[in-house]
Amino acid sequence: MRSFTYERPATLAEALSILGSNGHDARPLAGGTDLIIRLRDGTVRPAMVVDVKRIPELSPEISEAAGRLTISATTVMTDIAADERVRRHFRALAEAAIVVGSVQIRNRATLGGNICNASPAADTAPPLLVYGADVVVAGPDGTRRIQITEFFVRSGVTALRDGELVVSIDLPSPAGRTGSVQLRRTRRRGHDLAAVTMSCLVDEAGVTRVAYGSVGPRPVLFVDETGTLADPRAGADAKAAILEGMFAPASPSPQSMRSSPEYRLAMLRVLGRRALAIALERRAQA
Amino acid sequence: MTQPAHLLPVTLTVNRRVREFEVAAHHTLLDVLRDDLALTGAKECCLVGECGACTVIVGGRTVDACLMLAIEADGSQLTTIEGLAEGGRLSAIQGAFLDHGGVQCGFCIPGQVISAHALLEANPHPTRAEVDEGIAGNLCRCGCYEQIAEAILATARASGTAKPGAAEIAAPGER
Numbered sequence: 509m510r511s512f513t514y515e516r517p518a519t520l521a522e523a524l525s526i527l528g529s530n531g532h533d534a535r536p537l538a539g540g541t542d543l544i545i546r547l548r549d550g551t552v553r554p555a556m557v558v559d560v561k562r563i564p565e566l567s568p569e570i571s572e573a574a575g576r577l578t579i580s581a582t583t584v585m586t587d588i589a590a591d592e593r594v595r596r597h598f599r600a601l602a603e604a605a606i607v608v609g610s611v612q613i614r615n616r617a618t619l620g621g622n623i624c625n626a627s628p629a630a631d632t633a634p635p636l637l638v639y640g641a642d643v644v645v646a647g648p649d650g651t652r653r654i655q656i657t658e659f660f661v662r663s664g665v666t667a668l669r670d671g672e673l674v675v676s677i678d679l680p681s682p683a684g685r686t687g688s689v690q691l692r693r694t695r696r697r698g699h700d701l702a703a704v705t706m707s708c709l710v711d712e713a714g715v716t717r718v719a720y721g722s723v724g725p726r727p728v729l730f731v732d733e734t735g736t737l738a739d740p741r742a743g744a745d746a747k748a749a750i751l752e753g754m755f756a757p758a759s760p761s762p763q764s765m766r767s768s769p770e771y772r773l774a775m776l777r778v779l780g781r782r783a784l785a786i787a788l789e790r791r792a793q794a
Numbered sequence: 795m796t797q798p799a800h801l802l803p804v805t806l807t808v809n810r811r812v813r814e815f816e817v818a819a820h821h822t823l824l825d826v827l828r829d830d831l832a833l834t835g836a837k838e839c840c841l842v843g844e845c846g847a848c849t850v851i852v853g854g855r856t857v858d859a860c861l862m863l864a865i866e867a868d869g870s871q872l873t874t875i876e877g878l879a880e881g882g883r884l885s886a887i888q889g890a891f892l893d894h895g896g897v898q899c900g901f902c903i904p905g906q907v908i909s910a911h912a913l914l915e916a917n918p919h920p921t922r923a924e925v926d927e928g929i930a931g932n933l934c935r936c937g938c939y940e941q942i943a944e945a946i947l948a949t950a951r952a953s954g955t956a957k958p959g960a961a962e963i964a965a966p967g968e969r
Contacts, residue, residue, distance in 0.1 A: 610931020
């Protein structure tokens with residue numbers, strides 16, 4: 509690994525000042541499960557690594573207030589998957605967190621890192637999209653919120669501006685009875701990256717939110733406001749047409765070694781139908 | 795041309811012994827354990843967090859030491875494979891790996907044993923499925939997964955009262 513300097517700011521202000529004065533030479537470090545690999549293979553060559561794990565505002569915490577669940581940026585997958593509030597109200601997120609990597613990876617990989625890495629295959633992205641998360645960001649001009657639908661730009665690129673850090677991810681608590689699920693397709697169990705990721709949320713009013721990833725440059729969200737997908741009396745053709753409209757924009761890369769575009773597109777539809785069925789079943793049981 | 799390494803003071807409690815020294819910022823925990831502390835049990839293998847040969851326990855949780863900078867562990871308690879035996883006696887899980895033939899070539903074993911140890915600390919009576927998930931981050935090219943799972947389940951059984959149902963779940967491991 510090439511050498512670099514290491515900073516471990518103790519306050520958010522200090523971190524922002526370091527990032528601000530070092531520009532692209534500085535790279536934030538959270539769990540390191542993506543960054544260390546890229547530092548080693550030389551695809552990222554910062555002069556400075558800024559470890560954000562000891563900044564109090566970012567330190568691991570899941571808290572509930574005013575109808576929102578707030579997950580701080582450095583909360584690791586192990587803790588998200590084990591949290592009772594996440595499991596009860598944001599089940600798809602718990603299901604996504606528990607399949608990230610292996611035990612060792614989940615003990616390090618953070619929610620902030622997973623979204624900032626902006627892999628199209630990021631497991632937590634579809635759940636955050638269906639739950640309508642906000643990304644709370646601190647930067648030189650203060651704090652702002654970015655809707656998760658605006659956060660992912662393309663593979664490896666987010667809406668973060670220079671010098672900004674993700675502080676936390678806010679999830680509005682679902683009102684009424686809802687059902688949600690996260691599914692994914694991998695080559696093998698254990699710690700494979702997903703060939704398709706899929707989340708579905710059906711709310712009490714019958715609105716269905718479907719988000720998927722790993723089949724295009726960024727994870728995407730589609731919403732059926734008509735209530736058709738959640739309506740047991742709606743015809744199969746009407747439902748199929750809506751789902752097809754959601755899946756038509758998918759454009760998996762032919763270069764990926766994980767699976768062919770044809771396979772991904774076929775599995776996208778299978779997982780989509782399956783996720784809708786499970787979300788409806790869970791809503792009925794809620 | 796390489797720049798001079800940025801050296802940083804670090805305090806690690808490794809296998810109950812406090813170590814204070816300096817590390818280069820870009821050296822991983824695995825580099826430092828093996829090269830600076832001469833603890834060569836954790837192995838360098840895939841270097842991308844897939845094989846688990848470098849698994850150690852930091853702050854009570856298993857990590858791939860190849861995916862962590864040594865300086866990130868500053869102030870932490872670490873347990874490596876060298877810290878499991880006490881007074882020259884193997885721990886129960888180490889003995890079970892030998893008894894059940896879980897060790898063939900041995901290269902992955904330090905990581906496997908550490909993952910098994912951490913699994914049983916967190917969940918003293920795991921089901922077979924929980925064992926499989928617990929060691930999913932540790933690859934064995936000799937293919938000893940059955941024997942390793944048996945060793946973990948046998949250690950759990952020997953450690954005392956199992957939760958109801960655990961005995962039946964563990965039974966397929968007894969051949």
